[in-house]
Structures are given as structure tokens and as C-alpha cells.
Amino acid sequence: MSARFLLRLLAAATLAAAPSLSLSTAAPPNAEVYIIWPYDGAVISGGKFWVRMGLRNMGVCPKGVESPRCGHHHLLVDTELPPLDKEIPSDKNHLHFGAGETDARIELPPGKHTLQLLMGDAKHVPFxxxxxSKKITITVK
Known part of the structure; x- marks a missing residue:
């Protein structure tokens, strides 16, 4: 065997044995997240209101619980989806519900706003x- 062939064989074996570099957890089949309330186009009086979060074909659990069939909600407010291969930011536009909440009281100023849910795994990384969810638009008066 040639030295070149042995080097190729060694490189292939090393790559095959290398752990996956993906930070994401595999999503359960047919998992779906959605906003129960408010509905798309809702007009809300006053700035404080409840957001109710729904989930199908997987469970809700607190951050830190490592399970491929379980995650927690993140509410995106007036923003686009973050990079889907990195930890979800935590700021005024990316609200984390790491205790496993399925509803939350939030406050927004008057005007039009967008809301969207994104499920995160134990480490706040998208599946x-x-x-x-579908992005919805609401108006706060």
C-alpha cells in the first residue's frame, strides 16, 4: 500500500469517528408550535396582555432538561427569526420561558407589533x- 492511500484511509477513519458538530437537538416528527392568543390581527386595549402558547407532538419542559421530545418556548417580538444554529438571544425582542411556561403576561407600547414562537432545547438552541410558529401581527391601543 502506498503512503498516500494510507493517509487517505486514516483521514476517512478520523472523520467517521469525529462527533457531530451540530449544536441542535433533533426535533420530534410533526412537532408544531402555535400562538393560541392573541390571534392574528387582534386589537388589544392597554399594553398588558396574556400570550397563550400551544404545542403539538412534543412536550414542554424547563431549560436544562435534555430530551429530544421536550423543549421550551421563546417569544420573538418585533423581530425576525435568529440564526437557527446558535443559542437564541435573550433580550427585549427574544423572551425566554425557560421555566416551561405556556402562557405569559407581557406589556407592549401602543402600535403594531409582530409575535412569533420558536422552540428551544435544553440549551436554548432551536431544534x-x-x-x-406563523408570525402574527397585533395592534396595541
Whole structure:
């Protein structure tokens, strides 16, 4: 055997044995997240209101619980989806519900706003494939 062939064989074996570099947890089949309330187009009086979050074909659990069939909600407010291969940011536009909440009281200023849910795994990283809701628009008066 040639040295070149042995080097190729060694490289292939090393790559085959290397752990996956993906940070994401595999999503359960047919998982779906959705906003129960408010509905798309809702007009809300006053700035404080409840957001109710729904989930099908997987469970809700607190951050830190490592399970491919379980995750927690993140509410995206007036923003686009973040990079789906990195930890979801935590700021005024990316609200984390790491205790496993399925509803939350939030406050928004008057005007039009968008809301979207994104499921995160134990480490706040989106699942693969990502599980996110339709983006809705509401108006706060």
C-alpha cells in the first residue's frame, strides 16, 4: 500500500469517528408550535396582555432538561427569526420561558407589533429542523 492511500484511509477513519458538530437537538416528527392568543390581527386595549402558547407532538419542559421530545418556548417580538444554529438571544425582542411556561403576561407600547414562537432545547438552541410558529401581527391601543 502506498503512503498516500494510507493517509487517505486514516483521514476517512478520523472523520467517521469525529462527533457531530451540530449544536441542535433533533426535533420530534410533526412537532408544531402555535400562538393560541392573541390571534392574528387582534386589537388589544392597554399594553398588558396574556400570550397563550400551544404545542403539538412534543412536550414542554424547563431549560436544562435534555430530551429530544421536550423543549421550551421563546417569544420573538418585533423581530425576525435568529440564526437557527446558535443559542437564541435573550433580550427585549427574544423572551425566554425557560421555566416551561405556556402562557405569559407581557406589556407592549401602543402600535403594531409582530409575535412569533420558536422552540428551544435544553440549551436554548432551536431544534433541527427548527420548530417555529406563523408570525402574527397585533395592534396595541
Amino acid at each position: 433541527e429542523p427548527p420548530i417555529y
